[in-house]
Amino acid sequence: MDVQRITVLGAGSWGTAFAKVLADAGRDVTMWARRPEVAAQIRDEHVNAGYLPEIRLPANLTATADAAEALDGAEAVVLAVPSQSLRANLTGWRELLPAGAILVSLAKGVELGTLKRMSEVIAEISGAPENDIVVVSGPNLAREIAQEQPAAAVLACTDHERAVAIQRACSGTYFRPYTNTDVIGCELGGACKNVIALSCGMAAGMGYGANTVATLITRGLAETARLGAKLGADPLTFAGLAGVGDLVATCSSPLSRNRTFGERLGRGETLEQAQRAAGGQVAEGVMSCSSIRELAQTSGVDMPITDAMHRVCHEGLDPRRAGAELLGRQNKHEWS
Ligand SMILES: NC(=O)c1ccc[n+]([C@@H]2O[C@H](COP(=O)([O-])OP(=O)(O)OC[C@H]3O[C@@H](n4cnc5c(N)ncnc54)[C@H](O)[C@@H]3O)[C@@H](O)[C@H]2O)c1
Numbered sequence: 457m458d459v460q461r462i463t464v465l466g467a468g469s470w471g472t473a474f475a476k477v478l479a480d481a482g483r484d485v486t487m488w489a490r491r492p493e494v495a496a497q498i499r500d501e502h503v504n505a506g507y508l509p510e511i512r513l514p515a516n517l518t519a520t521a522d523a524a525e526a527l528d529g530a531e532a533v534v535l536a537v538p539s540q541s542l543r544a545n546l547t548g549w550r551e552l553l554p555a556g557a558i559l560v561s562l563a564k565g566v567e568l569g570t571l572k573r574m575s576e577v578i579a580e581i582s583g584a585p586e587n588d589i590v591v592v593s594g595p596n597l598a599r600e601i602a603q604e605q606p607a608a609a610v611l612a613c614t615d616h617e618r619a620v621a622i623q624r625a626c627s628g629t630y631f632r633p634y635t636n637t638d639v640i641g642c643e644l645g646g647a648c649k650n651v652i653a654l655s656c657g658m659a660a661g662m663g664y665g666a667n668t669v670a671t672l673i674t675r676g677l678a679e680t681a682r683l684g685a686k687l688g689a690d691p692l693t694f695a696g697l698a699g700v701g702d703l704v705a706t707c708s709s710p711l712s713r714n715r716t717f718g719e720r721l722g723r724g725e726t727l728e729q730a731q732r733a734a735g736g737q738v739a740e741g742v743m744s745c746s747s748i749r750e751l752a753q754t755s756g757v758d759m760p761i762t763d764a765m766h767r768v769c770h771e772g773l774d775p776r777r778a779g780a781e782l783l784g785r786q787n788k789h790e791w792s
């Protein structure tokens with residue numbers, strides 16, 4: 457199975473960087489942008505200045521603001537919009553999806569209300585079988601990938617052949633994708649690390665150093681793995697790119713929007729101030745802390761850091777108080 461003609465729906469940071477990866481790997485790529493002026497800039501000037509300034513986009517990458525035109529003849533469709541808007545966007549595109557196209561999910565989140573992972577939302581709205589859906593996860597800060605800094609990713613699909621088809625389509629000199637069949641683990645890893653990155657940023661914003669951040673990364677991984685175990689993930693996944701790999705990148709990089717958002721809260725800014733500073737770009741953890749917390753509660757899994765992030769973001773809990781509460785919990789064995 458080989459895919460040559462690929463459509464990327466969403467022209468934000470990661471959609472644009474991933475489209476570049478595909479085009480650099482020799483695929484014919486068409487992007488859909490919400491705003492016609494963004495589509496025109498990508499198509500005519502080979503740049504997406506609002507999201508990835510100073511990055512030259514390849515000539516075999518074009519763009520349109522017309523979804524029907526973008527999707528015409530696509531063998532694979534990459535969904536690159538934020539997780540809480542995926543359902544609404546995909547509902548609008550449903551009738552335009554070419555039959556049998558592989559659907560590739562870039563979003564890292566859990567839907568509010570339904571508590572569904574992104575591949576579950578895609579299957580529900582598109583009617584596609586789970587075998588047709590490939591999830592991309594791993595330590596992939598968009599700006600670094602667009603600058604062609606070396607990185608690896610994981611492509612998860614219950615159908616190995618389709619994962620391999622997308623693997624071939626995005627393998628290149630600076631991007632090394634691995635396959636995995638654990639869709640649940642890869643999606644949970646990607647969604648949960650955004651919440652943990654918020655907490656790490658918050659700690660940094662309060663002036664704490666590497667020990668605190670490492671503690672949050674490690675205990676964040678522990679609570680993510682607990683949820684994964686309960687929901688049927690392979691525990692090994694959390695030792696891989698979608699687990700520890702993405703946590704380390706996101707929790708330690710100033711490029712992470714989630715970490716940056718948390719840092720602002722830690723410095724005393726309000727949620728609204730931090731949102732304004734993000735300039736319309738999504739910090740997925742701000743919403744996913746609530747959906748993941750609810751998923752954990754309904755699954756009977758203890759996720760104290762996620763719970764604290766929900767209460768800081770949505771219930772007005774002071775970050776310092778959240779830290780004190782986390783430290784004041786009952787003593788326990790590391791793996792209980
Ligand atoms: N940026 C990264 O480094 C990165 C890396 C890996 C994964 N991701 C994930 O990929 C997904 C997309 O991230 P991104 O970085 O491209 O986001 P972004 O905020 O940079 O861009 C989002 C894109 O979706 C479009 N869009 C359509 N409907 C929207 C709506 N209702 N609200 C907001 N935007 C809407 C926007 O116009 C924009 O083109 C997220 O789930 C994110 O967690 C991002």
Ligand SMILES: O=P(O)(O)OC[C@H](O)CO
Nearest residue numbers: 594595596597712713714
């Ligand atoms: O900038 P963030 O925090 O959305 O994180 C980006 C990617 O998910 C890192 O892998």
